[in-house]
Amino acid sequence: MAYRLLHRYYSHVNMLPKLELIAAACENMGIGINGDLPWRLKTEMAFFTHMTTDTMDKNKKNVVLMGRRTWECIPKKYKPLENRINIVLTSQSLDYGDKAITCKSIPHAIEVITEMQNKIERVWVIGGSNIYKAAMESPYFGRLYLTRIKKEFECDTFFPPIPNDFVLIKDPTVPQDIQEEKGIKFVYEVYEKK
Numbered sequence: 001m002a003y004r005l006l007h008r009y010y011s012h013v014n015m016l017p018k019l020e021l022i023a024a025a026c027e028n029m030g031i032g033i034n035g036d037l038p039w040r041l042k043t044e045m046a047f048f049t050h051m052t053t054d055t056m057d058k059n060k061k062n063v064v065l066m067g068r069r070t071w072e073c074i075p076k077k078y079k080p081l082e083n084r085i086n087i088v089l090t091s092q093s094l095d096y097g098d099k100a101i102t103c104k105s106i107p108h109a110i111e112v113i114t115e116m117q118n119k120i121e122r123v124w125v126i127g128g129s130n131i132y133k134a135a136m137e138s139p140y141f142g143r144l145y146l147t148r149i150k151k152e153f154e155c156d157t158f159f160p161p162i163p164n165d166f167v168l169i170k171d172p173t174v175p176q177d178i179q180e181e182k183g184i185k186f187v188y189e190v191y192e193k194k
């Protein structure tokens, strides 16, 4: 019985596209302030859009999985994030109509994603703090795409500590050189679990 349950659990884990996290953090590991981003960096935003939207298979879409506050901080004209399946985590009974699917927990979101996995290429976890933490600890964790912004900003929301067994890897689809916009330098880092 236990074996069957375990087997079912692991075959479920293997079937699901891995959770890929994408975040931008400044030197003090801040990611947000007052329900907004602490910076305006067009190149970084374009990178986020391209990474979370593009698919190899044009019949598939990517999921963007986010917390309710992150959903609320997306400007109305950009909601839902276009050409992506928007999933919002909330404990409340909220209804975003056909803009976004709401889920009560990460396991609930995994269930929903599993049910439509033939339509999905990548699953992007786009914040905030607790969801990043849960995703990094999850058996579904795949990769962390972290933009390191080489400056300190005042923040009230922070990226959780990166586990010690995460290692930097090279992803050829990501620019390797130092980026710069408005005099602010930043680099794209990619982590996997050792």
Ligand SMILES: NC(=O)c1ccc[n+]([C@@H]2O[C@H](COP(=O)([O-])OP(=O)(O)OC[C@H]3O[C@@H](n4cnc5c(N)ncnc54)[C@H](OP(=O)(O)O)[C@@H]3O)[C@@H](O)[C@H]2O)c1
Pocket: 022, 023, 024, 025, 030, 031, 032, 033, 034, 035, 036, 037, 066, 067, 068, 069, 070, 071, 073, 089, 090, 091, 092, 103, 104, 105, 106, 126, 127, 128, 129, 130, 131, 134, 157
């Ligand atoms: N720099 C970046 O890359 C980046 C990325 C994303 C966000 N941000 C910034 O971060 C801030 C928002 O992030 P945040 O950490 O404050 O909030 P958040 O994670 O976006 O949203 C928190 C809410 O999500 C729901 N939630 C979280 N975990 C859940 C779970 N396991 N199960 C069910 N519901 C869950 C709860 O909603 P209910 O209260 O409705 O139950 C919770 O109050 C903003 O300032 C935003 O601009 C920055």
